[in-house]
Amino acid sequence: MEFECLARDGDARLGRLRFARGSVETPAFMPVGTYGSVKGLDCADLLASGSQMILGNTLHLALRPGVEVISRFGGLHAFMGWSGPILTDSGGFQVMSLASLRTIDDDGVTFRAPVDGRLFRLTPERAIAIQEALGSDVLMVLDHCPPYPATAGEIEASIARSTLWAARSCGAHGEGSGALFGIVQGGVDIPSRLRSFEALKPMAFAGFAIGGLAVGEPARERLAVLDALKTVLPPDRPRYLMGVGKPADLVAAIMRGVDLFDCVLPTRNGRNAHLFTTRGILRLRNARYRSDENPIDADCPCLACRRLSRAYLHHLDRVGDPLALRLLSLHNLTYYQMLLGRVRQAIREGRLVSLAKDFEALEEST
Ligand SMILES: [Zn+2]
Structure with missing residues (x-):
């Protein structure tokens, strides 16, 4: 993987990530393909939406269908029919969110699989081996994400363990495999964040992720972390904010130098008929759309907006047709x-601040 910064506007960066499987223009948003599919959408839909790169959940895929099945296809790309780049998480965040079912020690984590109750062991080395077998273009280190809110002791323990695991992940990472990213932890405590980054800095990471956010913290605390990290993260490497978020959160993070995002929000909200539009939020289940002949968003090029009315999509959702899930996810x-795309254009033209102001005004009005 190579990263090139093409333009700057304040702290925001317009960049290009080059992979053997193609280039990704940044800032970029990766839809989440938990089980090797972005729920309800096939790869042609993903391309039509403008998605350049997707995220796969290592732990989910290791449990179902299992690495041995995906390996038989030569990796996740061939298994799911996606030819663009794929980033996989390490499974760490998923394991930590199954708090009642796991035991964690300095060597790794053991947990009971929620699917079938079998015991599963994840170590830094195992997380890398699974991601290499999946054929990921970007691999993440196994990390220990603290809870929110966390005590100083919990944050300290999480940094110590994450640093140890990051070093072991580097040792396990094969030369021929994808790019490896380190993950900065430290909760919402700025000195802890900086200490976590300093510990990772000497390791050979191709990029840095900011983990442990989007776990319920107020936006101002999250932005303070980004403000502190933007001055220390190496400018020649990509920065990935994990699990964030709402459109306004993305814009605010881009203005603080973030290049990569993933979140389930557009597809999850789509399935609940909660739609994002250039004129604000549209809740399609509202009875007022029952006979509305307009498209969801006249400025949107998606299949649903080009061909269908709000009334028809409202009806599909009401009768529980799976087509509604697909079309509304595709729209979002x-x-x-x-x-x-608009943000990248604004960075290129040096007018991101003005785009962000218009965007904030729209958010407040809806
Ligand atoms: Zn649309």
């Missing part, structure tokens, strides 16, 4: 990718 994902 297209909205996210359009927004990122």
Whole structure:
């Protein structure tokens, strides 16, 4: 993987990530393909939405269908029919969110799989081996994400363990495999964040992720962390904010130098008929759309907006047709990718501040 910064506007960066499987223009948003599919959407839909790169959940895929099945296909790309780059998480965050079912020690974590109750052991080395077998273009180190809110002791323990695991992940990472990213932890405590980054800095990471956010903290605390990290993260490497978030959160993070995002929000909200549009939020389940002949968003190029009315989509959702899940997810994902496209254009033209102001005004009005 190579990263090139093409333009700057304040702290925001317009960049290009080059992989053997193609280039990704940044800032970029990755839809989440938990089980090797972005729920309800096939790869042609993903391309049509403007998605350039997707995220796969290592732990979910290791449990179902299992690495041995995906390996038989030569990796996740061939298994799911996606030819663009794939980033996989390490499974750490998923394991930590199964708090009642796991035991954690300095060597790794053991947990009972929620699917079938079998015991599963994840170590830094195992997380890398699974991601290499999946054929990921970007691999993440196994980390220990503290809870929110966390005590100083919990944050300290999480940094110590994450640093140890990051070093072991580097040792396990094979030369021929994808790019490896380190993950900065430290909760919302700025000195802890800086200490976590300093510990990771000497390791050979191709990029840095900011983990442990989007776990319920107020936006101002999250932005303070980004403000502190933007001055120390190496400018020649990509920065990935994990699990964030709402459109306004993305814009605010981009203005603080973040290049990569992933979140389930556009597809999850799409399935609940909660739609993002260039005129604000539209809740399609509202009875007022029962006979509305307009498209969801006249400025959206997605299949649903080009061909269908709000009334028809409202009806599909009401009768529980799976087509509603697909079309509404596709619309929301297209909205996210359009927004990122507008942001990239604004950075290129040095007018991101003005785009962000218009965007804030829209958010407040809806
Ligand atoms: Zn649309």
